[in-house]
Amino acid sequence: MSPGEKLDPIPDSFILQPPVFHPVVPYVTTIFGGLHAGKMVMLQGVVPLKAHRFQVDFQCGCSLCPRPDIAIHFNPRFHTTQPHVICNTLHRGCWGVEARWPRLSLQRGAAFLLLFLFGNEEVKVSVNGQHFLHYRYRLPLSRVDTLGIFGDILVKAVGFLNINPFAEGSQEYPVGHPFLLTSRRLEVPCSRALPRGLWPGQVIIVRGLVLQEPKDFTLSLRDEAARVPVTLRASFADRSLAWISPWGRKTPISAPFLFYPQRFFEVLLLCQEGGLKLALNGQGLGATSLGQQTLEQLRELRISGSVQLYCVHY
Incomplete structure:
Protein backbone atom coordinates (compact mmCIF):
# COMPACT_ATOMS: atom_id res chain seq x y z
CA MET A 1 0.00 0.00 0.00
CA SER A 2 1.28 3.44 -0.93
CA PRO A 3 0.94 6.25 1.66
CA GLY A 4 -0.79 8.45 -0.91
CA GLU A 5 -3.42 5.91 -1.95
CA LYS A 6 -7.07 6.88 -1.75
CA LEU A 7 -8.76 4.69 0.86
CA ASP A 8 -11.89 4.66 2.93
CA PRO A 9 -11.79 6.76 6.12
CA ILE A 10 -10.70 5.18 9.40
CA PRO A 11 -13.70 4.01 11.46
CA ASP A 12 -14.19 6.39 14.40
CA SER A 13 -14.77 3.48 16.81
CA PHE A 14 -11.13 2.43 16.50
CA ILE A 15 -9.66 5.86 17.29
CA LEU A 16 -8.63 5.97 20.96
CA GLN A 17 -7.88 9.70 21.15
CA PRO A 18 -8.10 12.62 18.73
CA PRO A 19 -5.50 12.39 15.95
CA VAL A 20 -2.91 15.15 15.72
CA PHE A 21 -2.28 16.86 12.37
CA HIS A 22 0.95 18.59 11.31
CA PRO A 23 2.53 18.92 14.77
CA VAL A 24 5.68 21.00 15.11
CA VAL A 25 8.73 18.81 15.77
CA PRO A 26 10.09 18.29 18.39
CA TYR A 27 6.68 17.08 19.52
CA VAL A 28 5.73 15.45 22.83
CA THR A 29 2.21 14.32 23.76
CA THR A 30 0.43 12.23 26.35
CA ILE A 31 -0.86 8.79 25.36
CA PHE A 32 -4.33 8.67 26.92
CA GLY A 33 -4.53 5.64 29.20
CA GLY A 34 -0.90 4.74 28.54
CA LEU A 35 0.22 1.82 26.40
CA HIS A 36 -0.83 -1.81 26.66
CA ALA A 37 -1.03 -4.81 24.39
CA GLY A 38 -3.70 -4.16 21.83
CA LYS A 39 -2.87 -0.55 21.00
CA MET A 40 -1.36 0.87 17.82
CA VAL A 41 0.30 4.18 17.07
CA MET A 42 0.33 5.34 13.47
CA LEU A 43 2.66 7.99 12.09
CA GLN A 44 2.12 9.52 8.65
CA GLY A 45 4.68 11.88 7.16
CA VAL A 46 7.59 12.62 4.85
CA VAL A 47 11.36 12.20 5.26
CA PRO A 48 13.06 15.48 4.19
CA LEU A 49 15.54 15.26 1.32
CA LYS A 50 18.47 16.23 3.56
CA ALA A 51 17.39 14.22 6.60
CA HIS A 52 20.17 13.23 8.98
CA ARG A 53 18.15 11.21 11.51
CA PHE A 54 14.93 11.23 13.51
CA GLN A 55 13.56 9.32 16.45
CA VAL A 56 10.23 8.17 17.82
CA ASP A 57 10.37 7.58 21.58
CA PHE A 58 7.79 5.85 23.76
CA GLN A 59 8.63 7.42 27.11
CA CYS A 60 7.84 6.77 30.76
CA GLY A 61 6.91 10.35 31.57
CA CYS A 62 7.74 13.71 30.04
CA SER A 63 10.10 15.42 32.49
CA LEU A 64 13.17 17.24 31.20
CA CYS A 65 15.33 16.73 34.29
CA PRO A 66 15.79 13.97 35.16
CA ARG A 67 15.38 12.54 31.68
CA PRO A 68 12.55 9.99 31.61
CA ASP A 69 13.10 6.33 30.84
CA ILE A 70 12.50 5.45 27.20
CA ALA A 71 10.97 2.00 26.81
CA ILE A 72 11.16 2.01 22.99
CA HIS A 73 13.55 4.23 21.02
CA PHE A 74 13.04 3.95 17.24
CA ASN A 75 15.84 5.82 15.45
CA PRO A 76 16.27 5.78 11.63
CA ARG A 77 19.65 7.17 10.48
CA PHE A 78 20.17 8.34 6.91
CA HIS A 79 23.59 10.00 7.00
CA THR A 80 25.76 6.87 7.11
CA THR A 81 27.06 4.93 4.10
CA GLN A 82 24.50 2.27 4.93
CA PRO A 83 21.27 3.83 6.27
CA HIS A 84 19.83 1.80 9.14
CA VAL A 85 17.48 1.83 12.14
CA ILE A 86 18.52 1.59 15.78
CA CYS A 87 16.17 0.46 18.55
CA ASN A 88 17.16 0.75 22.19
CA THR A 89 15.94 1.36 25.76
CA LEU A 90 17.02 4.11 28.15
CA HIS A 91 16.79 3.11 31.82
CA ARG A 92 17.91 5.37 34.68
CA GLY A 93 19.97 7.48 32.30
CA CYS A 94 21.83 4.57 30.68
CA TRP A 95 21.27 3.14 27.21
CA GLY A 96 21.12 -0.60 26.74
CA VAL A 97 22.64 -2.66 23.94
CA GLU A 98 21.61 -1.35 20.53
CA ALA A 99 19.49 -3.47 18.21
CA ARG A 100 20.26 -2.63 14.56
CA TRP A 101 18.38 -3.23 11.30
CA PRO A 102 20.54 -2.46 8.23
CA ARG A 103 17.90 -2.43 5.48
CA LEU A 104 16.13 0.88 5.97
CA SER A 105 12.68 0.90 4.37
CA LEU A 106 12.36 4.68 4.75
CA GLN A 107 13.78 6.87 1.98
CA ARG A 108 14.83 10.52 1.91
CA GLY A 109 12.25 12.63 0.10
CA ALA A 110 9.57 9.93 0.32
CA ALA A 111 6.24 9.77 2.13
CA PHE A 112 5.73 7.00 4.65
CA LEU A 113 3.20 5.35 6.95
CA LEU A 114 4.70 3.90 10.13
CA LEU A 115 2.62 1.58 12.29
CA PHE A 116 3.70 0.55 15.81
CA LEU A 117 1.74 -2.53 16.87
CA PHE A 118 2.08 -3.35 20.59
CA GLY A 119 1.84 -6.97 21.68
CA ASN A 120 2.31 -8.71 25.02
CA GLU A 121 6.09 -9.05 24.78
CA GLU A 122 7.25 -6.97 21.83
CA VAL A 123 6.42 -4.12 19.49
CA LYS A 124 6.19 -4.77 15.76
CA VAL A 125 6.83 -1.97 13.28
CA SER A 126 5.59 -1.85 9.70
CA VAL A 127 6.54 0.65 7.01
CA ASN A 128 3.97 1.33 4.27
CA GLY A 129 2.09 -1.85 5.18
CA GLN A 130 5.15 -4.15 5.18
CA HIS A 131 6.68 -5.68 8.31
CA PHE A 132 10.02 -4.07 9.10
CA LEU A 133 11.14 -5.08 12.60
CA HIS A 134 10.10 -6.35 16.02
CA TYR A 135 11.68 -5.24 19.31
CA ARG A 136 11.27 -7.06 22.61
CA TYR A 137 10.35 -4.93 25.63
CA ARG A 138 13.06 -4.30 28.21
CA LEU A 139 10.82 -2.17 30.43
CA PRO A 140 7.14 -2.84 31.26
CA LEU A 141 4.87 -1.48 28.54
CA SER A 142 2.47 -0.31 31.27
CA ARG A 143 4.98 2.40 32.27
CA VAL A 144 4.73 4.16 28.88
CA ASP A 145 2.47 7.22 28.85
CA THR A 146 4.20 9.68 26.50
CA LEU A 147 5.11 9.84 22.80
CA GLY A 148 8.06 11.96 21.69
CA ILE A 149 9.05 12.73 18.08
CA PHE A 150 12.36 14.46 17.38
CA GLY A 151 14.78 15.18 14.54
CA ASP A 152 14.54 15.45 10.76
CA ILE A 153 10.95 14.49 10.00
CA LEU A 154 7.84 16.18 8.61
CA VAL A 155 4.86 14.71 10.46
CA LYS A 156 1.47 14.97 8.77
CA ALA A 157 -0.61 12.94 11.24
CA VAL A 158 -0.31 10.92 14.44
CA GLY A 159 -3.05 8.44 15.32
CA PHE A 160 -3.76 6.28 18.38
CA LEU A 161 -5.81 3.19 17.53
CA ASN A 162 -7.13 -0.14 18.77
CA ILE A 163 -5.33 -3.22 17.51
CA ASN A 164 -6.12 -4.70 14.14
CA PRO A 165 -9.06 -2.56 13.00
CA PHE A 166 -8.09 -3.09 9.37
CA ALA A 167 -7.32 -6.82 9.43
CA GLU A 168 -7.80 -8.55 6.12
CA GLY A 169 -8.01 -12.31 6.15
CA SER A 170 -5.27 -13.96 8.20
CA GLN A 171 -2.61 -11.31 7.66
CA GLU A 172 -0.25 -10.83 10.56
CA TYR A 173 -0.33 -7.07 10.10
CA PRO A 174 -3.28 -4.73 9.99
CA VAL A 175 -3.22 -2.35 7.04
CA GLY A 176 -3.03 1.21 8.37
CA HIS A 177 -5.22 3.66 6.47
CA PRO A 178 -3.81 7.20 6.27
CA PHE A 179 -5.68 9.85 8.24
CA LEU A 180 -4.98 12.47 5.58
CA LEU A 181 -6.18 11.45 2.13
CA THR A 182 -5.93 13.21 -1.21
CA SER A 183 -9.01 13.65 -3.37
Whole structure:
Protein backbone atom coordinates (compact mmCIF):
# COMPACT_ATOMS: atom_id res chain seq x y z
CA MET A 1 0.00 0.00 0.00
CA SER A 2 1.28 3.44 -0.93
CA PRO A 3 0.94 6.25 1.66
CA GLY A 4 -0.79 8.45 -0.91
CA GLU A 5 -3.42 5.91 -1.95
CA LYS A 6 -7.07 6.88 -1.75
CA LEU A 7 -8.76 4.69 0.86
CA ASP A 8 -11.89 4.66 2.93
CA PRO A 9 -11.79 6.76 6.12
CA ILE A 10 -10.70 5.18 9.40
CA PRO A 11 -13.70 4.01 11.46
CA ASP A 12 -14.19 6.39 14.40
CA SER A 13 -14.77 3.48 16.81
CA PHE A 14 -11.13 2.43 16.50
CA ILE A 15 -9.66 5.86 17.29
CA LEU A 16 -8.63 5.97 20.96
CA GLN A 17 -7.88 9.70 21.15
CA PRO A 18 -8.10 12.62 18.73
CA PRO A 19 -5.50 12.39 15.95
CA VAL A 20 -2.91 15.15 15.72
CA PHE A 21 -2.28 16.86 12.37
CA HIS A 22 0.95 18.59 11.31
CA PRO A 23 2.53 18.92 14.77
CA VAL A 24 5.68 21.00 15.11
CA VAL A 25 8.73 18.81 15.77
CA PRO A 26 10.09 18.29 18.39
CA TYR A 27 6.68 17.08 19.52
CA VAL A 28 5.73 15.45 22.83
CA THR A 29 2.21 14.32 23.76
CA THR A 30 0.43 12.23 26.35
CA ILE A 31 -0.86 8.79 25.36
CA PHE A 32 -4.33 8.67 26.92
CA GLY A 33 -4.53 5.64 29.20
CA GLY A 34 -0.90 4.74 28.54
CA LEU A 35 0.22 1.82 26.40
CA HIS A 36 -0.83 -1.81 26.66
CA ALA A 37 -1.03 -4.81 24.39
CA GLY A 38 -3.70 -4.16 21.83
CA LYS A 39 -2.87 -0.55 21.00
CA MET A 40 -1.36 0.87 17.82
CA VAL A 41 0.30 4.18 17.07
CA MET A 42 0.33 5.34 13.47
CA LEU A 43 2.66 7.99 12.09
CA GLN A 44 2.12 9.52 8.65
CA GLY A 45 4.68 11.88 7.16
CA VAL A 46 7.59 12.62 4.85
CA VAL A 47 11.36 12.20 5.26
CA PRO A 48 13.06 15.48 4.19
CA LEU A 49 15.54 15.26 1.32
CA LYS A 50 18.47 16.23 3.56
CA ALA A 51 17.39 14.22 6.60
CA HIS A 52 20.17 13.23 8.98
CA ARG A 53 18.15 11.21 11.51
CA PHE A 54 14.93 11.23 13.51
CA GLN A 55 13.56 9.32 16.45
CA VAL A 56 10.23 8.17 17.82
CA ASP A 57 10.37 7.58 21.58
CA PHE A 58 7.79 5.85 23.76
CA GLN A 59 8.63 7.42 27.11
CA CYS A 60 7.84 6.77 30.76
CA GLY A 61 6.91 10.35 31.57
CA CYS A 62 7.74 13.71 30.04
CA SER A 63 10.10 15.42 32.49
CA LEU A 64 13.17 17.24 31.20
CA CYS A 65 15.33 16.73 34.29
CA PRO A 66 15.79 13.97 35.16
CA ARG A 67 15.38 12.54 31.68
CA PRO A 68 12.55 9.99 31.61
CA ASP A 69 13.10 6.33 30.84
CA ILE A 70 12.50 5.45 27.20
CA ALA A 71 10.97 2.00 26.81
CA ILE A 72 11.16 2.01 22.99
CA HIS A 73 13.55 4.23 21.02
CA PHE A 74 13.04 3.95 17.24
CA ASN A 75 15.84 5.82 15.45
CA PRO A 76 16.27 5.78 11.63
CA ARG A 77 19.65 7.17 10.48
CA PHE A 78 20.17 8.34 6.91
CA HIS A 79 23.59 10.00 7.00
CA THR A 80 25.76 6.87 7.11
CA THR A 81 27.06 4.93 4.10
CA GLN A 82 24.50 2.27 4.93
CA PRO A 83 21.27 3.83 6.27
CA HIS A 84 19.83 1.80 9.14
CA VAL A 85 17.48 1.83 12.14
CA ILE A 86 18.52 1.59 15.78
CA CYS A 87 16.17 0.46 18.55
CA ASN A 88 17.16 0.75 22.19
CA THR A 89 15.94 1.36 25.76
CA LEU A 90 17.02 4.11 28.15
CA HIS A 91 16.79 3.11 31.82
CA ARG A 92 17.91 5.37 34.68
CA GLY A 93 19.97 7.48 32.30
CA CYS A 94 21.83 4.57 30.68
CA TRP A 95 21.27 3.14 27.21
CA GLY A 96 21.12 -0.60 26.74
CA VAL A 97 22.64 -2.66 23.94
CA GLU A 98 21.61 -1.35 20.53
CA ALA A 99 19.49 -3.47 18.21
CA ARG A 100 20.26 -2.63 14.56
CA TRP A 101 18.38 -3.23 11.30
CA PRO A 102 20.54 -2.46 8.23
CA ARG A 103 17.90 -2.43 5.48
CA LEU A 104 16.13 0.88 5.97
CA SER A 105 12.68 0.90 4.37
CA LEU A 106 12.36 4.68 4.75
CA GLN A 107 13.78 6.87 1.98
CA ARG A 108 14.83 10.52 1.91
CA GLY A 109 12.25 12.63 0.10
CA ALA A 110 9.57 9.93 0.32
CA ALA A 111 6.24 9.77 2.13
CA PHE A 112 5.73 7.00 4.65
CA LEU A 113 3.20 5.35 6.95
CA LEU A 114 4.70 3.90 10.13
CA LEU A 115 2.62 1.58 12.29
CA PHE A 116 3.70 0.55 15.81
CA LEU A 117 1.74 -2.53 16.87
CA PHE A 118 2.08 -3.35 20.59
CA GLY A 119 1.84 -6.97 21.68
CA ASN A 120 2.31 -8.71 25.02
CA GLU A 121 6.09 -9.05 24.78
CA GLU A 122 7.25 -6.97 21.83
CA VAL A 123 6.42 -4.12 19.49
CA LYS A 124 6.19 -4.77 15.76
CA VAL A 125 6.83 -1.97 13.28
CA SER A 126 5.59 -1.85 9.70
CA VAL A 127 6.54 0.65 7.01
CA ASN A 128 3.97 1.33 4.27
CA GLY A 129 2.09 -1.85 5.18
CA GLN A 130 5.15 -4.15 5.18
CA HIS A 131 6.68 -5.68 8.31
CA PHE A 132 10.02 -4.07 9.10
CA LEU A 133 11.14 -5.08 12.60
CA HIS A 134 10.10 -6.35 16.02
CA TYR A 135 11.68 -5.24 19.31
CA ARG A 136 11.27 -7.06 22.61
CA TYR A 137 10.35 -4.93 25.63
CA ARG A 138 13.06 -4.30 28.21
CA LEU A 139 10.82 -2.17 30.43
CA PRO A 140 7.14 -2.84 31.26
CA LEU A 141 4.87 -1.48 28.54
CA SER A 142 2.47 -0.31 31.27
CA ARG A 143 4.98 2.40 32.27
CA VAL A 144 4.73 4.16 28.88
CA ASP A 145 2.47 7.22 28.85
CA THR A 146 4.20 9.68 26.50
CA LEU A 147 5.11 9.84 22.80
CA GLY A 148 8.06 11.96 21.69
CA ILE A 149 9.05 12.73 18.08
CA PHE A 150 12.36 14.46 17.38
CA GLY A 151 14.78 15.18 14.54
CA ASP A 152 14.54 15.45 10.76
CA ILE A 153 10.95 14.49 10.00
CA LEU A 154 7.84 16.18 8.61
CA VAL A 155 4.86 14.71 10.46
CA LYS A 156 1.47 14.97 8.77
CA ALA A 157 -0.61 12.94 11.24
CA VAL A 158 -0.31 10.92 14.44
CA GLY A 159 -3.05 8.44 15.32
CA PHE A 160 -3.76 6.28 18.38
CA LEU A 161 -5.81 3.19 17.53
CA ASN A 162 -7.13 -0.14 18.77
CA ILE A 163 -5.33 -3.22 17.51
CA ASN A 164 -6.12 -4.70 14.14
CA PRO A 165 -9.06 -2.56 13.00
CA PHE A 166 -8.09 -3.09 9.37
CA ALA A 167 -7.32 -6.82 9.43
CA GLU A 168 -7.80 -8.55 6.12
CA GLY A 169 -8.01 -12.31 6.15
CA SER A 170 -5.27 -13.96 8.20
CA GLN A 171 -2.61 -11.31 7.66
CA GLU A 172 -0.25 -10.83 10.56
CA TYR A 173 -0.33 -7.07 10.10
CA PRO A 174 -3.28 -4.73 9.99
CA VAL A 175 -3.22 -2.35 7.04
CA GLY A 176 -3.03 1.21 8.37
CA HIS A 177 -5.22 3.66 6.47
CA PRO A 178 -3.81 7.20 6.27
CA PHE A 179 -5.68 9.85 8.24
CA LEU A 180 -4.98 12.47 5.58
CA LEU A 181 -6.18 11.45 2.13
CA THR A 182 -5.93 13.21 -1.21
CA SER A 183 -9.01 13.65 -3.37
CA ARG A 184 -9.88 15.61 -6.49
CA ARG A 185 -13.11 16.63 -4.78
CA LEU A 186 -11.01 18.60 -2.28
CA GLU A 187 -9.02 20.59 -4.82
CA VAL A 188 -9.15 24.35 -4.21
CA PRO A 189 -11.26 26.25 -5.18
CA CYS A 190 -13.77 23.79 -3.76
CA SER A 191 -17.57 23.91 -4.04
CA ARG A 192 -20.24 21.93 -2.18
CA ALA A 193 -23.99 21.98 -2.79
CA LEU A 194 -26.37 22.69 0.08
CA PRO A 195 -29.61 21.32 -1.41
CA ARG A 196 -31.76 22.13 1.62
CA GLY A 197 -29.99 25.21 2.91
CA LEU A 198 -28.98 25.46 6.58
CA TRP A 199 -31.07 24.83 9.67
CA PRO A 200 -30.43 25.32 13.40
CA GLY A 201 -28.16 22.57 14.68
CA GLN A 202 -26.33 21.93 11.39
CA VAL A 203 -22.55 22.11 11.45
CA ILE A 204 -20.06 22.83 8.66
CA ILE A 205 -16.51 21.60 9.32
CA VAL A 206 -13.56 22.47 7.09
CA ARG A 207 -10.14 20.97 7.85
CA GLY A 208 -6.92 21.56 5.99
CA LEU A 209 -3.35 22.78 5.83
CA VAL A 210 -2.23 26.38 5.29
CA LEU A 211 0.29 26.54 2.44
CA GLN A 212 3.87 27.69 2.95
CA GLU A 213 3.48 31.24 1.57
CA PRO A 214 -0.24 31.97 2.07
CA LYS A 215 -2.11 35.04 0.83
CA ASP A 216 -5.71 34.53 1.90
CA PHE A 217 -8.45 32.05 2.75
CA THR A 218 -12.12 32.54 1.92
CA LEU A 219 -15.22 30.57 2.90
CA SER A 220 -18.45 31.85 1.36
CA LEU A 221 -22.09 30.77 1.40
CA ARG A 222 -24.24 31.52 -1.69
CA ASP A 223 -27.97 31.46 -2.24
CA GLU A 224 -30.11 30.33 -5.20
CA ALA A 225 -29.54 33.63 -7.02
CA ALA A 226 -25.75 33.32 -6.61
CA ARG A 227 -25.77 36.12 -4.05
CA VAL A 228 -23.27 35.82 -1.19
CA PRO A 229 -25.04 36.64 2.10
CA VAL A 230 -21.97 35.74 4.17
CA THR A 231 -18.22 35.38 3.63
CA LEU A 232 -15.47 34.53 6.10
CA ARG A 233 -12.07 35.83 4.98
CA ALA A 234 -8.61 35.43 6.48
CA SER A 235 -5.87 37.74 5.22
CA PHE A 236 -2.35 36.53 5.90
CA ALA A 237 -0.78 39.84 4.89
CA ASP A 238 -2.17 41.72 7.89
CA ARG A 239 -3.12 38.60 9.93
CA SER A 240 -6.79 39.57 10.11
CA LEU A 241 -10.02 37.61 10.16
CA ALA A 242 -13.34 39.20 9.15
CA TRP A 243 -16.91 38.68 8.01
CA ILE A 244 -17.62 40.29 4.63
CA SER A 245 -21.18 41.46 3.94
CA PRO A 246 -22.92 41.18 0.51
CA TRP A 247 -22.11 44.88 0.01
CA GLY A 248 -18.41 44.43 0.76
CA ARG A 249 -18.55 45.82 4.27
CA LYS A 250 -15.86 44.28 6.46
CA THR A 251 -16.60 43.36 10.08
CA PRO A 252 -13.32 42.40 11.81
CA ILE A 253 -13.31 39.43 14.17
CA SER A 254 -11.47 40.51 17.30
CA ALA A 255 -9.54 37.36 18.17
CA PRO A 256 -6.01 35.92 17.90
CA PHE A 257 -5.11 35.01 14.31
CA LEU A 258 -4.89 31.22 14.43
CA PHE A 259 -3.81 30.44 10.85
CA TYR A 260 -0.13 29.56 10.48
CA PRO A 261 1.87 28.53 7.39
CA GLN A 262 2.34 24.77 7.10
CA ARG A 263 -0.02 24.17 10.04
CA PHE A 264 -3.28 22.26 10.28
CA PHE A 265 -6.51 24.21 10.83
CA GLU A 266 -10.15 23.44 11.55
CA VAL A 267 -12.98 25.89 10.84
CA LEU A 268 -16.38 25.08 12.37
CA LEU A 269 -19.60 26.93 11.59
CA LEU A 270 -22.60 26.08 13.76
CA CYS A 271 -25.98 27.14 12.40
CA GLN A 272 -28.24 28.51 15.11
CA GLU A 273 -31.37 30.65 15.22
CA GLY A 274 -30.34 34.08 13.99
CA GLY A 275 -26.98 33.26 12.44
CA LEU A 276 -23.76 31.28 12.35
CA LYS A 277 -21.41 30.65 15.27
CA LEU A 278 -17.70 30.38 14.39
CA ALA A 279 -14.92 28.33 15.98
CA LEU A 280 -11.34 28.05 14.73
CA ASN A 281 -9.07 25.27 16.00
CA GLY A 282 -11.54 24.62 18.79
CA GLN A 283 -11.68 28.24 19.96
CA GLY A 284 -14.99 30.07 19.77
CA LEU A 285 -14.73 33.37 17.86
CA GLY A 286 -18.26 34.73 18.09
CA ALA A 287 -21.07 34.75 15.53
CA THR A 288 -22.55 36.60 12.59
CA SER A 289 -26.24 37.46 12.27
CA LEU A 290 -28.39 35.99 9.49
CA GLY A 291 -32.14 35.57 9.31
CA GLN A 292 -33.60 32.07 9.26
CA GLN A 293 -35.07 32.63 5.80
CA THR A 294 -31.62 33.60 4.48
CA LEU A 295 -30.07 30.49 6.01
CA GLU A 296 -32.72 28.25 4.45
CA GLN A 297 -32.08 29.76 1.01
CA LEU A 298 -28.33 29.02 1.01
CA ARG A 299 -27.42 26.52 -1.69
CA GLU A 300 -23.64 26.47 -2.05
CA LEU A 301 -20.49 26.43 0.09
CA ARG A 302 -17.33 27.71 -1.62
CA ILE A 303 -13.76 27.56 -0.31
CA SER A 304 -10.77 29.21 -1.94
CA GLY A 305 -7.32 30.51 -1.09
CA SER A 306 -3.90 29.35 0.04
CA VAL A 307 -4.89 26.05 1.63
CA GLN A 308 -4.86 22.33 1.01
CA LEU A 309 -8.15 20.75 2.09
CA TYR A 310 -8.43 17.45 3.95
CA CYS A 311 -12.10 17.43 4.91
CA VAL A 312 -15.29 19.33 4.11
CA HIS A 313 -18.19 18.02 6.20
CA TYR A 314 -21.75 19.27 6.69
